[in-house]
Amino acid sequence: MSEVRESGRSVQPANGHLAQLASDVLAMAKQHGATEADVVVADGENLSVQIRLGSVDRLSKAREKRLGLRVFVGKRSATSSTSDFSSESLRRLVSETCTLAKAVVEDPVSGLPAADQLATDQPDLDLYDETRLDTDRQIDLAKRAEAAALASDARITNSEGADFDSSWGRVVLGNNHGFIGEYRSSSYSLAVSPVAVDPVSGSMQRDAWYDVRRKFHTLDTPEAIGREAAKRTVRRLGARKVGTKRVPVVFDQETAGSLLGNLCSAVSGYALYKGASFLGGQLGKRLAPDWFTVYDDGRMVGGLGSRPFDGEGLPTRKNTVVDNGVLASYLLDTYSGKKLGLPSSGNASRSVGESPSVGPTNFYLTPGTCSAEDIIRGVKDGLYVTELIGFGINMVTGDYSRGAGGFWIENGELTYPVEEITIAGNLKQMFSDIEIVGSDLVFRGRIASPTLKIAEMTVAGN
Amino acid sequence: MGQLIPLDSFGVTEHDVLEALGRVKVRDVDYADLYFESCVSESVSMEESLVKRATKSISQGVGVRATAGEKTGFAYSDDLTRHDLELAADTARYIANSPGGSQPVPVPVHSRPARDLYPVPHAQADVATADRVTLLNRIDAEARRYDPRIKNVMASFNTEYKIVMVATSDGTFIGDVQPLSRLQVTCIAEDGGNRQIGSFGGGGRIGFDFYRQGDRYLNYAKEAARIAILNLSAVEAPAGVIPVVLGGGWPGILLHEAIGHGLEADFNRKKTSAFSNLLGKRVASDVCTIVDDGTLPDRRGSLNMDDEGTATARTMLIEKGILRGYITDKLNARLLGIPLTGNGRRESYQSLVLPRMTNTFMLAGESNPEDIIKSVKRGLYAVSFGGGQVDITNGKFVFSASEAYLIEDGKVTKPVKGATLIGSGPEILTKVSMVGHDLKLDEGIGTCGKEGQSVPVGVGLPTIRIDEITVGGTQAG
Numbered sequence: 001m002s003e004v005r006e007s008g009r010s011v012q013p014a015n016g017h018l019a020q021l022a023s024d025v026l027a028m029a030k031q032h033g034a035t036e037a038d039v040v041v042a043d044g045e046n047l048s049v050q051i052r053l054g055s056v057d058r059l060s061k062a063r064e065k066r067l068g069l070r071v072f073v074g075k076r077s078a079t080s081s082t083s084d085f086s087s088e089s090l091r092r093l094v095s096e097t098c099t100l101a102k103a104v105v106e107d108p109v110s111g112l113p114a115a116d117q118l119a120t121d122q123p124d125l126d127l128y129d130e131t132r133l134d135t136d137r138q139i140d141l142a143k144r145a146e147a148a149a150l151a152s153d154a155r156i157t158n159s160e161g162a163d164f165d166s167s168w169g170r171v172v173l174g175n176n177h178g179f180i181g182e183y184r185s186s187s188y189s190l191a192v193s194p195v196a197v198d199p200v201s202g203s204m205q206r207d208a209w210y211d212v213r214r215k216f217h218t219l220d221t222p223e224a225i226g227r228e229a230a231k232r233t234v235r236r237l238g239a240r241k242v243g244t245k246r247v248p249v250v251f252d253q254e255t256a257g258s259l260l261g262n263l264c265s266a267v268s269g270y271a272l273y274k275g276a277s278f279l280g281g282q283l284g285k286r287l288a289p290d291w292f293t294v295y296d297d298g299r300m301v302g303g304l305g306s307r308p309f310d311g312e313g314l315p316t317r318k319n320t321v322v323d324n325g326v327l328a329s330y331l332l333d334t335y336s337g338k339k340l341g342l343p344s345s346g347n348a349s350r351s352v353g354e355s356p357s358v359g360p361t362n363f364y365l366t367p368g369t370c371s372a373e374d375i376i377r378g379v380k381d382g383l384y385v386t387e388l389i390g391f392g393i394n395m396v397t398g399d400y401s402r403g404a405g406g407f408w409i410e411n412g413e414l415t416y417p418v419e420e421i422t423i424a425g426n427l428k429q430m431f432s433d434i435e436i437v438g439s440d441l442v443f444r445g446r447i448a449s450p451t452l453k454i455a456e457m458t459v460a461g462n
Numbered sequence: 463m464g465q466l467i468p469l470d471s472f473g474v475t476e477h478d479v480l481e482a483l484g485r486v487k488v489r490d491v492d493y494a495d496l497y498f499e500s501c502v503s504e505s506v507s508m509e510e511s512l513v514k515r516a517t518k519s520i521s522q523g524v525g526v527r528a529t530a531g532e533k534t535g536f537a538y539s540d541d542l543t544r545h546d547l548e549l550a551a552d553t554a555r556y557i558a559n560s561p562g563g564s565q566p567v568p569v570p571v572h573s574r575p576a577r578d579l580y581p582v583p584h585a586q587a588d589v590a591t592a593d594r595v596t597l598l599n600r601i602d603a604e605a606r607r608y609d610p611r612i613k614n615v616m617a618s619f620n621t622e623y624k625i626v627m628v629a630t631s632d633g634t635f636i637g638d639v640q641p642l643s644r645l646q647v648t649c650i651a652e653d654g655g656n657r658q659i660g661s662f663g664g665g666g667r668i669g670f671d672f673y674r675q676g677d678r679y680l681n682y683a684k685e686a687a688r689i690a691i692l693n694l695s696a697v698e699a700p701a702g703v704i705p706v707v708l709g710g711g712w713p714g715i716l717l718h719e720a721i722g723h724g725l726e727a728d729f730n731r732k733k734t735s736a737f738s739n740l741l742g743k744r745v746a747s748d749v750c751t752i753v754d755d756g757t758l759p760d761r762r763g764s765l766n767m768d769d770e771g772t773a774t775a776r777t778m779l780i781e782k783g784i785l786r787g788y789i790t791d792k793l794n795a796r797l798l799g800i801p802l803t804g805n806g807r808r809e810s811y812q813s814l815v816l817p818r819m820t821n822t823f824m825l826a827g828e829s830n831p832e833d834i835i836k837s838v839k840r841g842l843y844a845v846s847f848g849g850g851q852v853d854i855t856n857g858k859f860v861f862s863a864s865e866a867y868l869i870e871d872g873k874v875t876k877p878v879k880g881a882t883l884i885g886s887g888p889e890i891l892t893k894v895s896m897v898g899h900d901l902k903l904d905e906g907i908g909t910c911g912k913e914g915q916s917v918p919v920g921v922g923l924p925t926i927r928i929d930e931i932t933v934g935g936t937q938a939g
Contacts, residue, residue, distance in 0.1 A: 059536065060537065061537045077514075078516040083520070096518060100517075103592055160734050206856070245938060274650070387853075390882050390884075392934065396658060397657065420858050420885070424699075460938070
């Protein structure tokens, strides 16, 4: 069987079984003494295959469902979740959640968003693809990707495998201000992780490449992904350490994305009101050069982070986080917004089972005009970073020290691969020291950045 | 507990379980298992002196797995009807390409793990929310009393109560109850424009009383406050290759990242580990002996049995510098023809079994810890760390110090800002020249991530001297 392709609507009329369940649970919460409540119900299915050296290594298939409840008893609140939807179990959960809420203290700021802030429009953001790939088709796609990697260079003699995952899900959110919303989404991803062996030293290197999309037909070809994975792996062979010094550092798309992820964490309302972000009190102040602009766009059509409404039912929107170098907006939900005296930015994130928090939608740095090659060409002696490892970031101070790998740049050319080094600085300084941003913005996740160059950081090696 | 096997917790009969097992164990399947899990987790947290968040989460389900050669077929379901078990069994056996139809499996003997490393009565695990609230409020007061510069205290108390049942095609039918809890305190200190953070915590497979013994929870508060205040006066960390002395306990994360992951049997079967083919070879100096031990009472990384029903064990990984063994689960032990060590672990019924560490630590040596510090002219003394990470294939690992000091002329002097240490797994332990007699296990806060799955682990270390490692600070030269 091959895939069935249809363009599905991603926003469904909210009259299905899950919506009924949500409203039943809201009614139950009221009976148990909740003054306000909201409910999120998610269900989905996924199929994943892993191929290794041409054979199936793993095959996994599942359906799952989960319900999350948040109740308020006056100004006290508690959250809960379950995968058991039997009415007896749900009744017990509702009762226990209300009891839990009564055990914590009053929080004057707590509560649902005001009714007039809830989303009234729920646009179809084209997040859903009904294409169902059967097991053999997924196996075939993963095999092709791995084979392309193995065939592209004789030094690629081993593999950690190729993974093809597909998943489809549905989210329903309801609260007792009468909001009920529902949307569906899908995702298809293909990743390959080859291992190359240095024919002289016998030492090994691994790297990987991947693509992930909401629509199957927009996914890169298995061959393109496999070849890129091979290229990235082979070029690391023969990596060595370099001396300790301060030099310009160019971050490739992936590592620049991780840097942007650090910015995203620092503008989270929860980190800010707790005094746990180095960007506290910086709203309206200069963070970066005046051509540096960052958006968080919840309504990008087909975006991996898009959704018609946020985790509290507020409409998503396009927020300017950094406007021409000036910190213009934090990422907020109703609670963290109130703590900071600001309205929600529509960034409530609600992973079923956890207390609501905030998260990015599609968070990206606007591209410049230089190609990555041009940026590298402008560096006389410096580092091109393609890999970062470890957790050496202090979000309170912005102090940054991470393990890195990449290539040494000499006179505008990539010369040899480097490894077992660290790069260190302070995030606040690093953002203000960004000199150039590339033109190569590509979304492979919810956070994306073009290549960028930081004027100077400490590289520690020999 | 009335019965050996917690069938009642899952509302299934032995007949249903055996029938599903027979359905998945078709001709070409080497091994099959069913893993039933029921887990209740609760969290209460405090910030701004208010205990204002409480969550409770309930999950229940079954994972069904079949292996044939190197292939694994897997399915899971959060419904436990006969029909769901059959569907999962049919998916899991898909990899074997065998004709369908049920095949009888040996009737397993009901058993219970031979020992109980964490005999926490349910009542102890299920402590009243009000008691947790009281404890968190006292933590807040204690941390603020430590120093007026402590401006915010965040604390969370998490508990998990997991009931598992494993039925396998090799004749095991066994159950376990696995309590787990953790108390974590984070303080933010502020002095002028300078702001710093300090964290401390602990836990294990223990009851609520553990935290009250000797006012342990108040010590967590004081430690978190002390570290935050200390870091207010931290200077820039050095950059480059220098000698490093690691303190005992949690710095054992070095072992977890530098060698532990590299010795997990899956990477070695696939020959993607920097440690592949090094069995019997020297990978550390002869003062280093390292074990993985899942049998320590009450510890966060301990288990009566692993998630395949195998009793956990103490496994020699490195003996006086020589690589002696790998960490295995059933699939990899069978394919490699090496001993089964009881390290087959999974995050939940929704995840596949992988060979994972339990409590990994270095045995005590003979040096006096003070002499180790005295031996260093200029270096770093690191006593606490945040997380770490490793690239299995090239062996490069990092771990990031959160409390560290300069050593100048054999004396511990100024505190330094957090910095990442980076090294190469197969080489770093050959540079360990002194091992203290002060082995310490960590406080019980470790969580290890692999292939997206998190499992609780422990680490331990005596004070050790590493002659050279790259320290990633900002102060070159």
